[in-house]
Amino acid sequence: MFCRRTLQFRYVGDLFVAQTDSREGGIVAKTALITGVTGQDGSYLAELLLDKGYTVHGLIRRSSSFNTERIDHIYQGPEEPERSFVLHHADLTDGVALVNLLRDIQPDEVYNLGAQSHVRVSFDAPLYTGDVTGLGTIRLLEAVRASGIQTRIYQASSSEMFGASPPPQNEKTPFHPRSPYSVAKVYSYWATVNYREAYDMFAVNGILFNHESPRRGETFVTRKITRGVARIKAGLQDRLHLGNLDAVRDWGYAPEYVDAMWRMLQCDTPDDYVVATGEGVSVRQFLEFAFEHAGLDWAEHVRYDPKYERPSEVDALIGDASKAEELLGWKPEVKSRELARIMVDADIRLLSDQLTGAAVRVDR
Ligand code: NAP
Numbered sequence: 001m002f003c004r005r006t007l008q009f010r011y012v013g014d015l016f017v018a019q020t021d022s023r024e025g026g027i028v029a030k031t032a033l034i035t036g037v038t039g040q041d042g043s044y045l046a047e048l049l050l051d052k053g054y055t056v057h058g059l060i061r062r063s064s065s066f067n068t069e070r071i072d073h074i075y076q077g078p079e080e081p082e083r084s085f086v087l088h089h090a091d092l093t094d095g096v097a098l099v100n101l102l103r104d105i106q107p108d109e110v111y112n113l114g115a116q117s118h119v120r121v122s123f124d125a126p127l128y129t130g131d132v133t134g135l136g137t138i139r140l141l142e143a144v145r146a147s148g149i150q151t152r153i154y155q156a157s158s159s160e161m162f163g164a165s166p167p168p169q170n171e172k173t174p175f176h177p178r179s180p181y182s183v184a185k186v187y188s189y190w191a192t193v194n195y196r197e198a199y200d201m202f203a204v205n206g207i208l209f210n211h212e213s214p215r216r217g218e219t220f221v222t223r224k225i226t227r228g229v230a231r232i233k234a235g236l237q238d239r240l241h242l243g244n245l246d247a248v249r250d251w252g253y254a255p256e257y258v259d260a261m262w263r264m265l266q267c268d269t270p271d272d273y274v275v276a277t278g279e280g281v282s283v284r285q286f287l288e289f290a291f292e293h294a295g296l297d298w299a300e301h302v303r304y305d306p307k308y309e310r311p312s313e314v315d316a317l318i319g320d321a322s323k324a325e326e327l328l329g330w331k332p333e334v335k336s337r338e339l340a341r342i343m344v345d346a347d348i349r350l351l352s353d354q355l356t357g358a359a360v361r362v363d364r
């Protein structure tokens with residue numbers, strides 16, 4: 001099922017880059033561009049592609065403080081003679097920068113992971129979310145056209161698009177988005193399908209259900225819980241304030257999910273895939289898993305705060321990923337109880353390192 005590529009060499013900036021088909025046993029040195037490379041998924045995907053021999057270019061946005069914590073361990077400075085990981089300042093709100101970047105890099109694969117990705121925040125910043133998470137995608141697709149390059153595009157679509165449609169959800173389930181974030185993601189989903197149909201682009205949607213890791217942003221519920229567990233265990237806090245505990249999510253492990261993204265771009269034909277574990281767990285159950293693992297009783301520490309409720313909630317997301325299993329050969333190993341253990345252990349280690357002043361890496 002993997003795609004054939006012919007051997008080519010070319011200059012990208014100061015890099016001499018080779019590409020070939022891995023099935024022919026030659027050098028594998030494809031080039032990829034990742035938007036959102038500083039995020040949870042971007043950092044794991046960059047590692048995966050570097051391991052496969054890719055030259056990886058990452059789009060980062062300018063920040064007044066360092067925003068590269070998740071990728072510092074793979075950073076290669078401009079002084080390194082044969083860099084395979086290169087960062088570029090740009091932004092999904094700046095279409096011209098995207099055209100220039102694509103023209104210079106000429107990537108074989110583009111992974112569009114950049115987004116304002118927080119659902120609750122999207123109610124506070126709906127226009128900004130629409131601009132980055134919605135229009136950002138069409139800017140990137142147009143930039144591919146304008147730069148005249150041949151490339152394969154992965155769009156980070158989301159199970160949030162299913163919203164109010166009851167589980168189990170698969171590729172045929174109708175979308176019923178319940179937030180400005182998911183409305184923007186539906187726009188991006190259809191833009192990707194439209195560019196595939198209209199311009200014959202190899203553009204695919206990965207409809208990923210929630211996936212987490214020790215690198216998950218601290219304000220998403222799983223990480224908020226596991227970080228809270230570590231701090232409660234260490235005596236640094238006593239209470240954890242949360243919103244709706246009844247919501248059900250299908251939580252998988254992020255490193256496994258980026259592998260599914262890559263597999264989608266190696267297929268002979270472009271298509272859209274649901275990626276999920278198939279197991280639904282409530283926020284309350286995840287609390288139990290996480291607190292129990294640290295020998296704590298969650299009911300003694302968790303308090304309700306309506307501030308964390310959403311104006312419209314998504315009650316239950318449970319994915320049916322049988323298409324990905326059948327056509328991509330992708331199957332998840334880590335389910336939510338194991339995930340909670342991995343994240344609690346990592347947060348306990350991270351906090352201990354911070355308290356003792358040891359050198360800290362985010363996923364230790
Ligand atoms: P994340 O940790 O929030 O990372 C988002 C990335 O987007 C960060 O690198 C962020 O940069 C970047 N970004 C934000 N605004 C940008 C802009 N204007 N221009 C360029 N880059 C911008 O998200 P994630 O969990 O890795 O998710 C990756 C993608 O998958 C997102 O599109 C998300 O919506 C989607 N998704 C995630 C899940 C999930 O469960 N994790 C499920 C389905 C879909 P900074 O580091 O500078 O903020």
Ligand code: GDD
Pocket residue numbers: 117118119120157158159160208209210211219220221222224241242243244245247248249283308309310313314317
């Ligand atoms: N963040 C957060 N904080 N969520 C809480 C809290 C809290 O204090 N208390 C309860 N929740 C509930 C939310 O109401 C929601 O039902 C559930 O926990 C999960 O919330 P998040 O972890 O913020 O994730 P999400 O499901 O809204 O969105 C994530 O997954 C999507 C895929 O379905 C994000 O990663 C999105 O970018 C992604 O598309």
